[in-house]
């Protein structure tokens with residue numbers, strides 16, 4: 001079928017409305033900023049406070065540049081809408097392309113097997129022909145418990161998938177489904193019996209994991225367990241690959257109603273101490289090769305092990321973008337947002353990524369395409385493997401309906417497993433382009449962003465899709481430290497890209513639009529933000545002690561631009577936050593985390609990047625814990641009480657920084673307030689000349705109230721470790737005295 005006159009689009013793209021008002025705001029802020037700069041440059045004090053002033057000027061110049069960069073994300077936005085019914089009209093089931101789904105897991109303690117298989121089951125339950133679906137679990141932890149859980153899941157799927165189909169279950173992750181309240185079905189026999197089966201399975205999985213070994217009786221159920229007999233270390237082992245469900249073998253691998261099941265494969269790639277395994281990027285590349293041999297689907301979906309599918313239509317949605325006759329040209333990947341099922345009402349740790357989901361990604365989509373953010377992303381296999389765009393290239397050729405993926409092997413699954421072992425071995429990539437030009441890129445803490453950038457620079461576009469019913473739901477960190485460490489990894493990886501040859505301004509020059517280059521930089525350049533922020537939290541408050549004024553007097557006209565910029569940007573951020581569905585308190589929490597991330601995550605990321613660059617250290621990948629198995633921690637999270645307790649001492653430096661800054665500001669604020677109260681005559685003068693600084697210091701104190709509580713007032717297990725409290729108290733007192741005398 002060629003291009004025909006009755007072409008009907010499979011998706012549409014709409015521009016955002018109401019941009020004019022935003023421009024009025026942005027321009028007014030810009031004017032305010034110019035006035036501030038003018039004032040700063042022309043009023044540098046001659047002696048007292050000269051350096052404080054110049055430092056502040058530099059901090060402000062950085063903020064302004066960064067603010068301008070971030071505007072590139074907001075000057076435009078597009079929203080996408082798909083027509084799935086048209087897709088079903090145009091393509092019969094047999095004509096649809098097959099899809100390979102990759103789930104990555106790395107650590108069975110931080111990522112419990114019972115959670116991982118919920119993700120796997122939810123993906124297997126897509127409303128899509130099962131003979132066209134292949135699910136791969138990559139286990140970088142090489143855990144027998146994970147394999148056991150997946151084996152259990154393969155059995156359970158035989159009942160779960162028909163149940164989902166029969167009752168059109170919209171939430172196909174069993175854990176999420178059974179935890180929902182008002183079920184229409186809850187009193188039916190079918191519901192009760194499947195729930196019982198599920199609970200029994202989870203009990204078996206959790207118990208085996210807790211006991212620390214899979215009992216002999218259970219091991220007999222599958223030949224795969226034998227592989228672990230020869231494994232002594234998770235860092236040093238051969239490849240384990242087991243095809244748990246082989247849909248080619250249709251006599252056996254059917255569900256209880258006789259319907260074929262999706263292929264299900266377990267993979268633990270080879271690991272050797274002398275070979276770098278490159279974290280998730282390495283796992284993905286092994287998956288790309290292994291899946292090419294087994295199923296070779298033209299479409300690849302990648303999800304993290306905690307990101308269960310919450311919408312059984314996602315595959316069809318994504319295909320609307322790849323299969324449109326006219327608009328699919330050059331679309332390489334479809335990115336869904338990262339959304340979470342465990343965000344508290346007021347988003348305690350600002351983990352909902354609300355602004356990114358609702359504002360920044362649609363903005364990027366308008367500038368040439370969203371970043372690849374690792375999970376919930378549909379890729380074209382060939383593009384991921386390095387293919388360049390040439391005019392008219394599509395991921396799937398519309399004209400060749402139904403002929404994709406004709407690769408069928410005669411080999412038995414045992415033989416297939418043997419050949420795949422080589423593909424997932426350490427030495428396979430030696431002297432090849434894997435990790436460079438082919439597959440996901442190595443050597444960067446955010447392998448996703450850098451890989452997406454490279455794809456776009458090869459001429460491809462990407463699409464952001466945020467359907468009304470959320471596509472994927474994951475688990476956000478539930479402690480302050482986990483949050484800060486996660487952001488450190490992101491900031492580090494992003495900054496690494498900026499300083500490498502992949503810097504969008506150099507690498508992307510002439511290949512991607514300037515607007516997109518700038519948009520990238522608003523993410524890549526977040527790490528250096530620690531500098532001005534640290535300066536702003538230390539210098540103005542300590543200058544209070546000597547009465548050094550760093551801002552215009554309250555009665556001066558020069559106050560106006562400062563006030564305007566502060567009020568306008570604050571109002572804008574508040575409005576944006578509420579518009580994206582946040583609460584007032586959530587916005588306030590967001591401000592706190594804004595500060596904390598800059599003072600810790602970004603600071604540490606900055607130096608880690610520099611040290612890695614000069615070869616002092618190697619960058620790593622600290623896997624984020626998916627929830628906590630400590631009931632008290634979970635309870636505090638749900639009650640929105642900040643967790644300051646730490647389990648690993650290596651990460652407490654972050655808390656030392658936070659607590660010391662918070663305490664020094666408290667001392668400075670106390671000091672100046674005392675003077676104001678004690679000396680009525682001087683009070684008016686102090687307030688007049690130091691008003692803004694007092695306000696600023698006061699704000700830092702108020703934002704830190706929960707931290708003071710954690711230091712001194714709380715006595716639960718989540719309070720600040722005693723050692724941190726003592727040391728920071730001494731340190732802050734010392735700094736205060738140093739500044740004062």
Ligand SMILES: O=c1ccn([C@@H]2O[C@H](COP(=O)(O)OP(=O)(O)O[C@H]3O[C@H](CO)[C@@H](O)[C@H](O)[C@H]3O)[C@@H](O)[C@H]2O)c(=O)[nH]1
Pocket residue numbers: 104105106107111138140278279280283303304305306373374375445446447448486489490493621622623624625
């Ligand atoms: O050596 C490793 C380390 C991690 N992972 C997996 O990578 C995924 C992401 O790890 P997580 O600890 O959850 O990190 P997040 O910060 O939540 O992940 C985001 O950021 C990462 C880049 O920093 C991307 O890889 C992810 O896709 C993206 O969701 C998880 O499924 C892990 O199991 C591996 O497979 N092998």
Ligand SMILES: [Mn+2]
Pocket residue numbers: 304306474475624
């Ligand atoms: Mn994660």
